[in-house]
Amino acid sequence: MSPATAARYGIVGSGWRSTFFLRLARLMPERFQVTGVVTRTAERGAEVEAEWGVRTIRTIADLVAADRPDFVIVSVPWAATPQATRDLVALDMPVLAETPPAPDLDGLRDLWAAVGTTGLVQVAEQYISYPGHAARLALVRDGVIGRATSAHVSSTHLYHAVSMIRHLLGVGFAPVTVSAQAFSAPLVNPLTPAGWTGDSTPQDLATTLATLDFGGSVGLYDFTENQWWNPLRSRRIVVRGSHGEIVDDRVVRMADPTTPVESFLVRRQSGIDLNLEGFDLDHVSFEGRVVYRNAFQGARLADDEIAVASLLEQTAQWCRDEAPPPYPLAEACQDHLISLAIGESVRTKDSVTTSQEAWAR
Numbered sequence: 001m002s003p004a005t006a007a008r009y010g011i012v013g014s015g016w017r018s019t020f021f022l023r024l025a026r027l028m029p030e031r032f033q034v035t036g037v038v039t040r041t042a043e044r045g046a047e048v049e050a051e052w053g054v055r056t057i058r059t060i061a062d063l064v065a066a067d068r069p070d071f072v073i074v075s076v077p078w079a080a081t082p083q084a085t086r087d088l089v090a091l092d093m094p095v096l097a098e099t100p101p102a103p104d105l106d107g108l109r110d111l112w113a114a115v116g117t118t119g120l121v122q123v124a125e126q127y128i129s130y131p132g133h134a135a136r137l138a139l140v141r142d143g144v145i146g147r148a149t150s151a152h153v154s155s156t157h158l159y160h161a162v163s164m165i166r167h168l169l170g171v172g173f174a175p176v177t178v179s180a181q182a183f184s185a186p187l188v189n190p191l192t193p194a195g196w197t198g199d200s201t202p203q204d205l206a207t208t209l210a211t212l213d214f215g216g217s218v219g220l221y222d223f224t225e226n227q228w229w230n231p232l233r234s235r236r237i238v239v240r241g242s243h244g245e246i247v248d249d250r251v252v253r254m255a256d257p258t259t260p261v262e263s264f265l266v267r268r269q270s271g272i273d274l275n276l277e278g279f280d281l282d283h284v285s286f287e288g289r290v291v292y293r294n295a296f297q298g299a300r301l302a303d304d305e306i307a308v309a310s311l312l313e314q315t316a317q318w319c320r321d322e323a324p325p326p327y328p329l330a331e332a333c334q335d336h337l338i339s340l341a342i343g344e345s346v347r348t349k350d351s352v353t354t355s356q357e358a359w360a361r
Contacts (some may be wrong), residue, residue, distance in 0.1 A: 007031065007316030008069045009021070009312065010038070010063045010073070012037075012074045013039075013074065013076040016193075018073070020304075021034070022052045024312065034054045036055045036057045037052075038063050039057075040313070048255075069093075071094040071122075073095075073098070081100075082101065082111045084097075085115060087113045093147050094122070095106060097123075097332075098123075098124050099123060099124060100204065100332065100335070104340065105340055112333060112358055113358070116330065116333075119325075122325055122327050122328060122329065123332035124311060125159070127160045129308075129310045131267070131284055131306060132225075132249070132284065135329035136168070137244055138292060145242070148169050148170060149216075149218070150217060151168040151218075151220070152216075153165050153168075154235060156223070157227070157228075162342075163332075166331075166335065166338075168239050169214060172360070173330070175353055175356055176338055176341070177213040177354075179210065181209055184206050185204070185207065185208070187232065188200050189205060189206045189225075190230070190231065205224055205226065209222055209296075212338060213289070244260075250263075250265075251263045251286070264283065265284055265286050265291070267297070268281075269282070280297055280298065281301075281306065282297065295310065296309050296310075
């Protein structure tokens with residue numbers, strides 16, 4: 001984007017997650033501009049202004065009126081997200097709400113009834129925009145492994161993992177039967193969001209396993225507590241199809257009826273050893289063909305930051321009718337509906353079949 005078309009967004013909330021959006025604007029001011037941040041108190045506002053050099057405001061109405069942005073990001077606790085979203089829609093303002101858009105099923109239904117048909121609400125679900133996941137998704141959609149029939153995701157939790165499974169399998173909004181269990185086992189937990197613990201004593205951490213039966217395809221959800229941070233638990237992505245499979249970055253498929261071949265997704269990462277281009281992701285290729293290209297080269301972003309930046313840029317383009325919606329509210333509601341069913345199945349020790357909700361119609 002040129003400065004004339006940079007994504008301009010306001011932010012409601014000043015917690016940890018909001019710093020991701022602030023940092024991207026600091027790193028790439030020609031592409032991202034923050035018009036203001038809503039904080040509940042002037043004291044917190046002063047802290048944000050000093051740290052980030054952005055204006056802070058006390059109310060959503062004043063944020064929109066002061067310097068109307070392209071869209072507003074709602075980055076507040078789960079319980080507060082639905083009301084903030086409603087307030088923005090009432091001002092005819094496009095919204096990018098953090099995940100999940102409401103804390104529970106009643107909240108999802110109420111939010112959809114209030115704003116679902118306006119078409120103004122997108123959700124900040126970024127995982128399918130990670131470079132590696134986007135590359136795998138491109139292969140699946142190109143039919144490289146035939147029809148995808150199962151997806152095993154051991155990476156992130158609940159609605160994020162459900163989003164990955166649903167998109168890799170290409171399933172929509174039909175009811176799904178969930179069977180889940182949780183198991184505890186000792187595991188050293190050396191790194192948390194607060195930093196290295198210095199503690200090598202194993203802790204009892206829960207692993208949740210769930211099958212998601214979509215009827216004709218199946219997802220396997222596999223997550224251990226703090227798996228995002230724990231270096232002793234890596235991610236694992238397996239997508240199986242009618243003509244092959246993807247296991248992390250390895251792809252096996254049939255070249256002809258008697259020739260199975262093995263290929264790999266390959267990252268071109270600059271800045272390693274004597275490469276002096278600077279540390280950055282260039283692209284991901286498959287059999288000599290680029291299947292993902294980093295649109296933010298030069299900013300030296302981590303994969304999560306690339307995914308969030310992609311989401312912000314697409315949201316701005318959507319607001320200008322230049323791109324399809326990045327992640328509609330209906331998709332996020334379905335993700336969380338299924339994630340809630342995983343939790344219910346663990347609690348009840350029984351299978352749970354989701355209903356077909358209003359957002360699926």
